[in-house]
Amino acid sequence: MMTCFSNPRSVLEQAYKHCAPGGYVEIQDGVFPLHCHDDTLEGTALDAWSKACLEAGMKIGRPWNNTPKFKGWMEELGFEDVKEKIFEAPTDTWPRGRKAKELGMWFNTDLLKALGSSKLLFTKMLEWTPEKTERFFVDVRNDLKNRGIHAFMPM
Numbered sequence: 001m002m003t004c005f006s007n008p009r010s011v012l013e014q015a016y017k018h019c020a021p022g023g024y025v026e027i028q029d030g031v032f033p034l035h036c037h038d039d040t041l042e043g044t045a046l047d048a049w050s051k052a053c054l055e056a057g058m059k060i061g062r063p064w065n066n067t068p069k070f071k072g073w074m075e076e077l078g079f080e081d082v083k084e085k086i087f088e089a090p091t092d093t094w095p096r097g098r099k100a101k102e103l104g105m106w107f108n109t110d111l112l113k114a115l116g117s118s119k120l121l122f123t124k125m126l127e128w129t130p131e132k133t134e135r136f137f138v139d140v141r142n143d144l145k146n147r148g149i150h151a152f153m154p155m
Contacts, residue, residue: 089154
């Protein structure tokens, strides 16, 4: 994930400098906050969590919404024949189709693990109390188990 770097453009610049002729670079990264094609995400703890993660990322100098800029940065740096493929990673098994359901199952597992890892963002960067954070995370976990919320992350 490029979101772990304070300056992902400079990481791409280094990749370009060290890429051999004919070589390539592949990047996969998500975009916060979560998205939804209907209104099922609106007003949920899951929605609030993803927006708060974006806010906290900004505060630590790690914007979690730079992904749409990667293609343009790569072209500016001199990469040739840059291709961008955007897909939607569902937050659980709500979509139709075996492949989408499987992706949702795996991404849901990742999100549940990320939730615990995001506790530090909430307590340090957003200055929530540990108790408030834990109570909020209970609601977020419940939302992540709710197939009626049709959220996804563009990647």
